[in-house]
Amino acid sequence: MINPTMRLLRAASLATLIAAMPALGAMAQEATPPTTEAQAVDPAAVVATVGDQVITEADLGFAAEDMAQDLAQMPEQERRAFLVRILIDMKVMSQAARAEGMDQTKIFELRQKYLEERALRRAYFNDVIAGAVTEEAARAEYDDFVAQFQPQDEIRASHILVETEEEAQAVKAELEGGADFAELAKVKSIDPGSVNGGDLGFFGRGMMVQPFEEAAFALGEAGELS
Incomplete structure (x- = not known):
């Protein structure tokens, strides 16, 4: 049986981790769709016409919600024209789909129900839930989390695992003579994980x-051996 104490350790660093919980208000703000021009004008105002179908300011607002990530990647002055092009393409394709009778299929009916539920969920979140989270409530939640959090010391160490005390002392002598720890770990260690140079990453008590x-946390300076 391998003696677990037959390890050579090298300290890397000590760290105290303090987790940060994002404020609920920030999360609610991110979930709220960006302000669009549809909120400042008549939502029924016609922007474009495709055949007998119209594109309204409300359509632009809905499209902006769906494509918020794409819009964030382009200059603000280009967004409206981009949305209009998308909606024109949508109208053309939907008219072609209706001509093929695709709006009469069972799968289309099921998709409509799904989209209706999604739209209602979004509306409820934006109008009811997001508006109910105040900055004061978010701050109180964050302060409570910080007050309850207990910091934990962690250490990052590397090891070389061998079978006997004699082997451990021989490897230690090589290291003290200037040999590279990671390279020796790859060659000498019987731990299969030592292909990464024996690095164990950070771990706590x-x-x-x-x-x-105990041996790991007794190490002091980075690079010290045990």
Whole structure:
């Protein structure tokens, strides 16, 4: 059986992690669709006509909600023309689909129900839920989280796992003589994970077997061996 204490450790760094929880108000703000011109003008105003179909300011607003990520990547002055082009294409394609009878299929009926539910969910979130989250409530939630959070010390270490004390001392002598830790770990360590140079990453107390944990946290300066 391999003795878990037959490890060579190299300290990397100690760190105290403090998690930050985004304020609820910020999350609600991100979920709210961006302001569009449809909110400042008559939503029934006609923007364009495709055959007997019209495109309204309300259509532009709905399209802006659906394509918020795309719009964020382009200059503001180009967004309206982009949305109009998208909606014209949508009208042309939908007219062609109706001509093929695709609006009479069962799958189309099911899709309509799904889209209706999605639209209602979005409307309820924007009009009811998002508006109910105040800055004061978000700050109180954040402060409560910070007050309850307990920081945890972590250490980052690398190891070389061998079978005997003699092997451990021999490897340690090579390291003290200037050998590269990561390269020796790849060659000498019997831990399959040592292909990455023996790096164990960051870990806290209680995550490793006790003898190994005690040896790791007893290390001081970065680069120290045990």
